Amino acid sequence: MKAGGNADGSRPLGPAAALFTSYFLLAVLGLQWGTVRGAASPVFPAAGVALAGLLLGGLRLWPAVFAGTMAAFLLEAPPLPLWVKAALASGNTLAALGGAWALRRARLRPALTRLADVLVVCAAALGSSAIAATAGTFALAGAFDQGFRQALVTWLNWWVGDVTGVIVMTPLVLSWARGEPVGRDRGRWLHLALCTAAAWALARLSFGPESSRIVRPWLIFPALTWAALTWGVRGATAAMLPVAVVAIQATTEGHGPFGTPAGLQFALLQEFIGATTVTTLVLAVVADERRNSEALRRNEERLRRASRAGRIGLWEFNIDSGAAAWTPEAWALFEGCCPGSGRVDYARWLETIHPEDRAAVVRTVDQAIEQARSRLSEAHYKDEYRVLHADGTVLWVASTGAFERAGNELVMLGVVRDITERKHAEEALRENEARLRLALRAGQTGVWDWDVVTGRVVWSDEVCGIFGIPPGTFEGTLEAFERRIYPDDRMRVRAEAQTAIKGRTSYAIEFRVVRPDGQIRWVTDFGTVERDEAGQPRSMIGMVTDITEKRAAADAIRESEERFRNIADNSPVMIWVTGPDACCAYLNKVWSDFTGQAQAAGLGFGWLDTLHPEDAERSASVFRAATARREPFRLDYRLRRHDGQYRWCIDAAVPRFSPSGEFLGYVGSVIDITDRKQAEEERARLLEVEQAARSEAERANRLKDEFLSTVSHELRTPLTAILGWSHLLRRRSSCEDEDLRKGLAVIDRNARAQAQLIEDLLDMGRITSGKLRLDVQPLDLHDVVGAAVSSIAPSAEAKAIQLEKISSPAVGVTRGDPSRLQQVVWNLLSNSIKFTPEGGSVQVKVSRAGNHVEITVSDTGEGIEPEFLPYVFERFRQADASTTRRHGGLGLGLAIVKHLVELHGGTVRATSAGVGKGTTFTVELPLGVAHAPAEGGTDGREVDARASVDDICELSDLSGISVLFVDDALDTRDMVRTFVEERKARVRLAGSGEEALRLIELERPDVLVSDIGMRGMDGYELIRRVRALPRERGGDVPAVALTAYAGNEDRTRALLAGFQTHLAKPIQPTELLMAIGVLAARGERKGRPQAVDGGPRLP
Structure with a gap:
């Protein structure tokens, strides 16, 4: 037995219909210009549409070309024999196929952005047109006696006409179908319309009845050149189209510069259109390439300037070969200068790394490579290390990279940037934080008394605590005091004390002391000199205060301000601070770098000068309103960058308050969001495109459903009459008229086969669209199988096949769609009877196996080759798909069986011992199947x-x-x-x-x-x-x-x-x-x- 399955799917109807329609209309137009019995044309535009259509939509659309050609010849060339029309259609189809195949092999870019693309299209036009011309010439020569004598002339006319049609229409279709999106710039579209209108007007002027034969056609070139230089290939093709149409129409009507002499008019016309089109296309492509080259050069230069300004460079490392490539900006970070060549191997790069970091860098690289070899999509490389220049300079760099495959080789691409300033800032920040922690320790205040005459010093217990000694243990001498002063401060403290004794009435100084445990504390020392009657210093009484916490707080404030400035100046965003009067009090360095405005110039309200004039007043109003309410605010505006370009930015700020709740102003940040806005606009555009595509897909699906419904109606209606009348005639016919009875039986059987084919096609349509549902209800599988056996019995009797049904009474009642399960059994039985020779046998068995039911259909038929068994349930697949196969059918029955069984939660499989040894199909259905009811059920009515x-x-x-x-x-x-x-x-x-x-x-x-x-x-x-x-x-x-x-x-x-x-x-x-x-x-x-x-x- 043999069975069918799925082929490669149905061809897309939309593109095929579009190609057929456009080809047919243009072919009819071309044939109306014909010169050789309606089969040749001075310009055959349909050839260009066919070539472009197969190139864009795939070679599988060739039937649309063949059908369009046949339809055009049937309409416009009725005298030609049918075989000639078929030969001409075959030649045109082969020409389009050959040209499309050649352009694909040549890796053509359909947008025609290179001169090579235009030349390849021209070459394909020459080659493919020769195929059509050769086929057409031989066909006409075979049909008409005079054809052979004029073969060369016919071939040349045909070939040149097709070549001209291809070079005019193919670039037009390709460039507009595959070019970059033009956008909605009305000025640009108006420009194209003016170019095209100018070309059309000059063509009308040049090819009018009163036009000169030589001079005036070349007046068209300024308009074509204008379109080519400003709009590129699209403009050239668009402007050339009306020129070609006007020239052809005028020449075929016998006027214009090429209207006479009659023998040369089409040759001159073809020469004009071909030369004009190729020249305009070449000019357009050259102009496009020059524009693209200049844009690329500008972009590369901007990238180099940005890399140098940001001390950033790019690198590439071939893991397998060890070769590495660096941009000059990147290698300058490692060598200290830009070398002449950026190709440096892996070993040379390692030599530039600081010796203390080299081993760690190698480990990081090896780990990243190992990860890339196992999981390429997840692999990445990131590291920070020092590089050592030949002059001893040490730089910190950060390097990140990603991996990709270049053929069979693993390549890592990355970027390296100088982070030395950031590292220094981090180090300074760490030191400041350490000093800040020391300055935050608490202290006390004490009183002291120094007898200047005797040199005795008395400290209170609080002073002892400040100096870190137990109360009462101070030696009481000036030397003991000075010994506890920080060495660097001693001379200064001594000098300050002597100055106070000699002339000043007060003493005040801040200095450090060293506690016995080595702890250093800051103190403020105040004293007053007491003098005797003679004015001589007698004593100095004073107070010492531990100002470690105060000093630390002051240091902390100073450090915090410095840290804030460091962080703000090195932040990737612009930061600003205002006071309670709304005047800007601070702008970080990033603001100045971004806007080009000096920091001092932006203070106060100077920052408003950098805003776009249309946004300045609105932004100021929002700022004033938020300030009045003391609320956070957020606004968008355009900010002028240092290069004069306005960039969209988002400004977010929050109010500042003192511990007592006093309003201090705002602190805010500004971020460039231009790229994000553009991404959002692009996302919105893509969403609109997706929604349009979805709507079109839904419309196509509705059209398909309508088409299937119409097919059902148009095929079932005549079958109703056929089956009805055959039923009546069989019932009325006499038993003696065996031929009539047999004929009516054949009519009835084939009509029913046709009805089943229709049902299979509709079922497959429902399957592919997901609209096939089950009407689940309790059922007895014995009844279902019995009904299928009864309905198939006449087919078995016609081939003398023994049909046997074996049922096990233990099956019981299950749930399912009885109609669809009967269809499953019938399809399997029909398949077995089809592939079982006369006198064979087919058996269907229903039994219970555990928690499921088995339906087995076996036969003694032709069997299935082991190689085909995996494909037996695919749509449109048949073991014998040749045109000489012995058994008909579409190959849908088993595919429908598989889908219906799976909808019931079951499985189906096929086994065969080989060719000639029969086949067994086994359907397994679970007991108690309970799927959703059929779509469109009638609720028991x-x-x-x-x-x-x-x-x-x-x-x-x-x-x-x-x-x-x-x-x-x-x-x-x-x-x-x-x-x-x-x-x-x-x-x-x-x-x-x-x-x-x-x-x-x-x-x-x-x-x-x-x-x-x-x-x-x-x-x-x-x-x-x-x-x-x-x-x-x-x-x-x-x-x-x-x-x-x-x-x-x-x-x-x-x-x-x-x-x-x-x-x-x-x-x-x-x-x-x-x-x-x-x-x-x-x-x-x-x-x-x-x-x-x-x-x-x-x-």
Whole structure:
């Protein structure tokens, strides 16, 4: 047995349709310009669109090119034989394929930003056009006797026309489809419009009936040059398009500079268009390259200046080869100067690192490399170390790097920057903090008395405590006092004391003392000299105060101010401070560096001068209002940078208060947020693009659903008539006419196969869109399998295949969708019967295994090759996919089986011993499956037409029942009338909804059977109008929807609209008769949707 699966997916309909439409329209236009029996053209623009379309959308779009060519030739060249048209279409398709393939191999940039890209397109135009011209010439030569004699002329005309079409249209499509976004600059778009309009006007002037043959066409070049120089390739292609159109139209009409002589008019036209287009494109590309080169040079120069200013450089290290490359700014940090070459190996770099840091640096690098080799995406390198210059200078640098793969080699890219000033600031900060901690110790105040005459010194106990000695242990001498003074302060203290004794009346000094434990304390010493009657110093009495805490506080304030300035000046943001009067009192160095304004100039309200004029007043108002309320504030404004460029910044500030609550002013910071604003704008743009793309995808999905619904309707409607009439004819045919009976059976069987193909395609559409749901209910798998076996039995009998069913009574009742499970079993049985030769056997077995149920379908058929088994359940995949395969089908059945089984929470597998040894499919379903109900369920409002039919009516006799059948398809109306009247029912026919409404009110039928998809008033509108009628006028007539719209959502919509039954085309006559009998017998005339089940799904 052989089975099918999935191919490579359906081609995108949108791009294919766009390519077909554009190619067809341009091909028709080109053929209208034709010179050789409608098959050649002086310029064939469709060739350029085909080449660009396959290059952008992929080579798989080639059927759109072939179909567009055939459609154009069928419309514009009817005298040509069909095989000639097919050959011409094949040649054009091969030309587009060859050109697109060649451009991809040449790595063309579709935006055509390089001169090489334009030249490659021209080369592809020459080569691909030769393919089409050769195919067309041979085809025409074979079709017409005179073709061979004019082969060379035909080939040249064809080739040059296609070449011209490619070089005009392909750059136009590629540059506008793949170029950089233009934006919404109205001035720039107006500029392009003026260029294009000027080119068109000059072309009209040059190719008018009164134009000169030689001079005036070249008047167009200024406009084309203008467009090429200002808009680049896009401008050149846009301006060239109207020129080419005007030139071709004028020449084909016989006027303009190339209108005569007749023998040379198209050659001159092609030469003009080709030369003009290529020249304009080359000029545009050269102009673009020069602009891009200049922009790149400016950016590189700005980067170099920024790197030098910030003492930052870039480096690259090849881990595998050991080679390293440095920008001059980077290597200058290691050598102290910029070397001529930036390529220095790893060993030379290590020599520049300070010897004390070298080992640690090597370890850090090795760890980063090891991490990169194991987890490249997470690896990073970061380190800070010292470098030693040849002159002994030591610098601190910070180096960071990331890893990437360059082919098979591991490369680390990074940046290095000078952090010496930061390190020095950190060191100074640490020293200041240490001194601050020493100055914060507490002290006391004491009194002393120095007898100048005897030299005796008396200290109070508090003084002893200040000096760190036990009370009463002081020696009482001046020498003992001076010994405890800090050595560096002794001479100063002694000098101050002598000065006070000799002349001054007071003594005051601050100095340090050294405690016995080595502790140094700061003291303030005040004293007053007492003198005798003669004025001689007698004593000095004073007070010493431990001012260590005060001194420390003063030092702390000084250190804090210095630290704040250091931090502020080295902060990455601008910092400012204002006083209570709102005047700026401080601006850090970053402000000055950013704005170029001197710090002194920005104080007060001078900082407002750096704001954008449009933002200054608003910012000042916000600042004044916040100051009045003493509240934090935050505002955005544009700040002029030192280079004159205005940058968006965010300014955030908080008020300062003293411990007593007094308002002291504000402290704030300013951050450049220009890049963030641009990122936010870009994010908003991308969100808008994403939303548009999502809307387009949703629209495409809706169109696909509508297309599938239309396909269902258009294919099921004729099948209804085919199956109905074949059913009637088989029942009426005599047993003696074997050929007729056999023919009708073949018709019926193939029509049902067609119906199953339609159902498979629709199911696969629902599967791929995620809209396939289950109608879960309790069920008996024996009944499900039995129904599938009964429906497939005729197919098995036709091939003399023994069909056997084995059921285990222990299976019991489970839950699932009976219709879908029957479809699973039917698909597996159908697959086995298809691939089992005549006289073989197929067995289906239902059994219980643990906590699940197994359904096994085995056969003695062709088997499956082991290589194909993994793909057996894929869509569109078949073991034999050749055109000579023995078995038909789309390869969807097993894919649908797999999806339906998985929706039930089960699994399906296939096994085969090999080719010719049969195949076994095993479906495992869990007991008690309970998934969500089917999408569009009817909430139990549907009445089963199969239940209790025998108790209600006899299907062989519908006597006395009047039926109104509405359908715009005459064949269906005749078929339904025939088999319903056979059951003795009265049948009235209506071809439209309007006619049906009239007949309902006139004849009050017992049952209404209506199609849904009808011209004018459809079935939904009809039933709504019927239900709007009062009961006495037929508003409660039971209604059956007989329609080719067969999805669950269609069924739900029909029931909600007012139908009692939804039957999907193609319908078996017995199903419709059953529904009519049930509704008529039950007298369902309430106008509410009491639905009748449409019966089992057709296999």
